[in-house]
Amino acid sequence: MDAEKFEKVFLTLSGIMLAIFLVALGYAAIGFGIGLPSRSGELDPSKVDSTSPFDDPGVHQVGPNHYEAVLIGQTWSFLPPRLEVPAGAKITFKATSRDVIHGLHIEGTRVNLMLIPGQVSKITYRFPEPGEHLYICHEYCGQGHHAMFGKVIVTEGKKG
Ligand SMILES: [Cu+2]
Numbered sequence: 001m002d003a004e005k006f007e008k009v010f011l012t013l014s015g016i017m018l019a020i021f022l023v024a025l026g027y028a029a030i031g032f033g034i035g036l037p038s039r040s041g042e043l044d045p046s047k048v049d050s051t052s053p054f055d056d057p058g059v060h061q062v063g064p065n066h067y068e069a070v071l072i073g074q075t076w077s078f079l080p081p082r083l084e085v086p087a088g089a090k091i092t093f094k095a096t097s098r099d100v101i102h103g104l105h106i107e108g109t110r111v112n113l114m115l116i117p118g119q120v121s122k123i124t125y126r127f128p129e130p131g132e133h134l135y136i137c138h139e140y141c142g143q144g145h146h147a148m149f150g151k152v153i154v155t156e157g158k159k160g
Contacts, residue, residue, distance in 0.1 A: 057070045057072055067086075076145060077147075
């Protein structure tokens with residue numbers, strides 16, 4: 001085969017691979033519902049304390065076995081620094097930042113959000129077992145960044 005034929009084969013194979021990857025990506029996103037944590041609203045970062053739901057940070061029951069966990073990231077702490085949720089329940093985390101960009105990662109889970117001033121970040125998660133999980137800021141936010149953490153206490157959920 002001459003060089004021109006090789007080039008055609010190479011280009012055709014590249015095109016086929018690209019098509020396979022695009023189909024796989026679409027299938028993962030639509031078929032399995034895999035996506036990035038969503039942005040679920042906007043707010044004025046200077047009015048976080050008076051904007052619902054951030055005027056009342058913490059865990060609130062919003063339905064049968066469904067809770068909302070409201071968190072504010074700020075230099076250099078989380079408000080609240082401790083969350084208590086029952087195992088097995090659906091927990092919808094809603095979080096924002098009042099100042100600079102922070103992160104929220106809950107150890108041992110897939111909960112991983114960016115906390116961006118002016119934006120509400122949302123993710124839903126169920127803790128399968130009772131236990132304790134540290135949550136940390138994973139986005140460098142200044143000299144107190146390393147001290148920015150909190151703890152989720154997962155209590156025994158309802159039986160049955
Ligand atoms: Cu940080």
